[in-house]
Amino acid sequence: MAGNMIGKLLRLTTFGESHGTGIGGILDGFPAGIEVDLSLVGRDLMRRRPGQSHLASPRKEPDAVEFLSGIFNGKSLGSPIAFMIRNKDSRPEDYAHLENLYRPSHADYTYEKKYGLRDHRGGGRASARETAARVVGGALAKMLLNKDNIQVQAWVSQIGPIQAAVQKDKVTARKVEASFVRCPDEEASDAMINFIEGLKASGDSTGGLITCLIKGVPAGIGEPVFDKLQASLAHAMLSINAAKGFDFGSGFEAPAMKGSEHNDAFVKDQTGKVTTRTNFSGGMQGGISNGQDIYFRVAFKPVATIQKDQDTVDREGNPVRLSAKGRHDPCVVPRAVPIVEAMAALVIADHVLLNKISSVL
Amino acid sequence: MAGNMIGKLLRLTTFGESHGTGIGGILDGFPAGIEVDLSLVGRDLMRRRPGQSHLASPRKEPDAVEFLSGIFNGKSLGSPIAFMIRNKDSRPEDYAHLENLYRPSHADYTYEKKYGLRDHRGGGRASARETAARVVGGALAKMLLNKDNIQVQAWVSQIGPIQAAVQKDKVTARKVEASFVRCPDEEASDAMINFIEGLKASGDSTGGLITCLIKGVPAGIGEPVFDKLQASLAHAMLSINAAKGFDFGSGFEAPAMKGSEHNDAFVKDQTGKVTTRTNFSGGMQGGISNGQDIYFRVAFKPVATIQKDQDTVDREGNPVRLSAKGRHDPCVVPRAVPIVEAMAALVIADHVLLNKISSVL
Amino acid sequence: MAGNMIGKLLRLTTFGESHGTGIGGILDGFPAGIEVDLSLVGRDLMRRRPGQSHLASPRKEPDAVEFLSGIFNGKSLGSPIAFMIRNKDSRPEDYAHLENLYRPSHADYTYEKKYGLRDHRGGGRASARETAARVVGGALAKMLLNKDNIQVQAWVSQIGPIQAAVQKDKVTARKVEASFVRCPDEEASDAMINFIEGLKASGDSTGGLITCLIKGVPAGIGEPVFDKLQASLAHAMLSINAAKGFDFGSGFEAPAMKGSEHNDAFVKDQTGKVTTRTNFSGGMQGGISNGQDIYFRVAFKPVATIQKDQDTVDREGNPVRLSAKGRHDPCVVPRAVPIVEAMAALVIADHVLLNKISSVL
């Protein structure tokens, strides 16, 4: 209820404040007997981690995850998988000046209005540090999906005004990871890097778009009415810090299309399998997968922390000037790629499990 | 679990197939003591109803809702409010030719893959007729919000390529309802009507955009992490038939903005109240309302049912030609306005209740 | 949340007040493809119905159930199964004298304290009439269990001071239904009938015990920790009106036993199957079925409505004398047999579904 759990059958609950003892989570409902490869967890955590390149914040977090339960002899037990990452490199004194004021477009003000008090150090519970726990859960969900040959791959498709031009089904993990900004279009990638360097110099920040493609989902996954697969994905994506929008398939271009253009005709492919001639549906019809590739986009706003002085108010409502200080990462979108993948993997895995009880036929 | 319920504390469960005995729902968790004005339910059902103008499908559904429980002497009892709308004007023979084939971009194929069988008459459970039950639930939720002076108003902001230009906080219910297409920009409204008439003549269809504005939500409503207010709204909106995308505040324009432009500075207004200079946040920061207007957009695809022959396959996967027949509504977006409002009202009311237990301070 | 729904995957939500428009429910999560035999629903409703014998209340309720959705061509669709029973034979004027006072050991006082208002007619939402909806849901759950050859059978094992002596695994439906009081021990049955007739004459009432036996549950059904199978059963049974206690296996006799007596040794039976020598565990160990018969007991208090004057207070707290009037059923325990079965069937069916996603092994 309190917003810290996601999923119906495969449920991730996360905990932790940015500068408390630690962060972590419990993944419950993970079936017994799945082989757990902890190196894959470490790999995704590394992709999310700050300080991967000269572009990003210099904060060093080893993000060493400790598994506390639910795994025995390399296999899942069917019991909750709990894990924890201790907070290190915390410099709470960096945040003392924020105790009594609200950073613009951060959650300081809203948390205080909701709870009546807040942990002001580094955003507390609202910090994006929480997403490390999502990446751990997502890496486990990917292991479940791998059994069914379902693959989740996201990449950066826009940063600031620079858009990538790629053919979605040709994007590979190798191409994505080869780019500092996780953009598989090399030319766009270079332009994005330049753009971010410019922002860093000027103390400003930018947002971006992430596209995610999911291959291998069989037809029939998803629930009707309120828990349509796209509704679950939208929920998960809009729960990511700084996300501003979600669309799938034709998305925000659909309104200007005609039905005769937009409808995806069913056809038989060479192997005799039913497929669709186009895929404006983004792989989902009526909330349920149709066997085609699922794809969607997530829009992210520019980072709220900038190296410029800003106007705000203090607790008493008096105008104050917030001066720039501390660490600064002008664009977090490349680091959000594994988070988008993690949330997508959790959603798809949950729906794969939900579907096992839909029918006796 | 099975996708037919939405909400955490205020929970709407809907039931019914398009051509079964009836549709309806149960709204549970509605607090005792709320005055229930059934005429407001009828008003919103009328707004959603087919056949409101010459532009729409001629199917006549009186949509007479019968309340079965939960209301006593004009007030809510705190027990479940159940309601039912009997199906009438059903002509199942219109659908006999669809029993063994799949309409493009409808849910026929995906439902059959999921369940192993389906009610092929008019889309069965996947029919947009189900949304009448959402409108009933939403009308009740609005009564709960009215107590706190929270107002939900949606309108059509785009149909096909035609975009409205309005100042969001000046839109009134009167202006919206004065337009056949629920677009408060008169000029755009006329162009939209012309555009839809053209599509009707050619047997084609179109999509559109709906914008929704929520006034009066106090600061502090929403949950952190996974149930951010925008995540709950995105979930609810993407659960509406034909919805393709959701964004709030700066939305899909945020990626191209700079942090220094996008950040909403906190300022003190003339009355001494804390407010923000801009509202790119769309009224929500860190998933929690900040007291500013909440606004978001929902993109809808063109109606999948068109008056043109289309390619598809039958149950055995053989190519077949689906010939145009039956009733046809070239644009359902105006009728989706009360549905967007209903889902928004349900989400906000649920979060208002959730917030009552956040803090003892 | 509001207490009107039970189940995790197979979820029954009920609605309705005793003297409102009707009562009913939605059974959601019922898998597609199950053959639905509506006559079995009618049969169980008939068993629950008042006025089955001269012993019971003369109120005649035909309890004609109307199914509104979820069933097509005799099979479940996988969508919600909604149903309704209209209230008839309601004589609200019988209840006018109760509007301002609280019947002893009824829920009048507590509902008013909770909600601030109540429907005083016949107990409103607190009336045992609500259990008719449970019986409908339970009858459907039995159809799901039948596919796996799981059989649920309950009977009356005590009324007032009179206890039945039966061998649990020899009890048959025929023997239970042959008795007016649903007690398969003929001698005890006769004594119970005499006892109830005596109470009827004196205007008093009695309680009783119901024993329930579930055969055919395979080993491995149930969840660990908080949702142990016995915990789910206890929850379901204590949710029945007038239930006062629950125990399973050795139950309240366990405290006085020694471990060496109580432990159920595992042995190999003639067919080579693992079984246990005794069954003090009542078929469940660690919250999970072990393949032996599951059995439990539910204690019911005497009916609170009696034909004797009683002391109580009115809304202002003034002492008043509640005079006996209206209809009176001295013992409802025989009618609770199908309710216990229904709740047991719902719980077991839910756990059978839950178990399908426990393991990939």
Next chain:
Amino acid sequence: MAGNMIGKLLRLTTFGESHGTGIGGILDGFPAGIEVDLSLVGRDLMRRRPGQSHLASPRKEPDAVEFLSGIFNGKSLGSPIAFMIRNKDSRPEDYAHLENLYRPSHADYTYEKKYGLRDHRGGGRASARETAARVVGGALAKMLLNKDNIQVQAWVSQIGPIQAAVQKDKVTARKVEASFVRCPDEEASDAMINFIEGLKASGDSTGGLITCLIKGVPAGIGEPVFDKLQASLAHAMLSINAAKGFDFGSGFEAPAMKGSEHNDAFVKDQTGKVTTRTNFSGGMQGGISNGQDIYFRVAFKPVATIQKDQDTVDREGNPVRLSAKGRHDPCVVPRAVPIVEAMAALVIADHVLLNKISSVL
């Protein structure tokens, strides 16, 4: 879903296997602003801990709990409170002989049937060690209840055949804790201690009864229909390891009572407050508290681990003789007292929160 979470608004999820890295939990939905006294957590953990007296198992577990999140400057933040207790003193080699066989009346067999594999060391997830996490959650729930002056007190009312005779509302924490076996009847306490010593010598074990009394719950707490307060309590109590039965108020004695004896007449007390002349209802009517003391009993079976050789089978179903070895605690009922209290506190606190949104009146 997977059984590791309890509660609707105040939700405790526990994790951990007996001999894994650690055990712990997340308490979510705990309101912000509650003062957290960690010494009270330590006190209740000490009461649950093995090895408190010469009667119990000599295993030494310091049970040092580490709080990871959700508390800041001594107050709850409204975010999840995560905590962990590392496993120590584990001697997994003690359990090697159990890898391929099933201990009678333990969960070894059922877990293996459910999951296809198990952690055989000390019962794994089925171990009563998990209940330490419940005690932590319960101690926090008590702090929430203390704000409303609600007090939860449990005690041992029977061990083996020896029953205590106490006046429920005179029992104090001091009297309970003064007894090695947590029985406030001194004479019975001595007899119980003698009885347990005898069992220890003979290598056998016993069960017992715990009675729990909750004072200060105002009228109106609890939900109708399926989540009656007694149903939630029964669920929570039957989820405790070794619990066999639950009853409240008149409980299993109710069946033999007459309505005229059993009904609790409402009367006005000296202060003008509405009260009841008797309390056979155990403080709950229609599932909702009536302002009187709530009381209930929980029956526990004898400990399954005994110091005697027993018959069982191995994984292949072959008969084997399980020889007595390892540590042995002949009666765990006194240690279950804080567990019963913890579960009761969690249930009542959850319902207190649930009630805050029942009504606007």
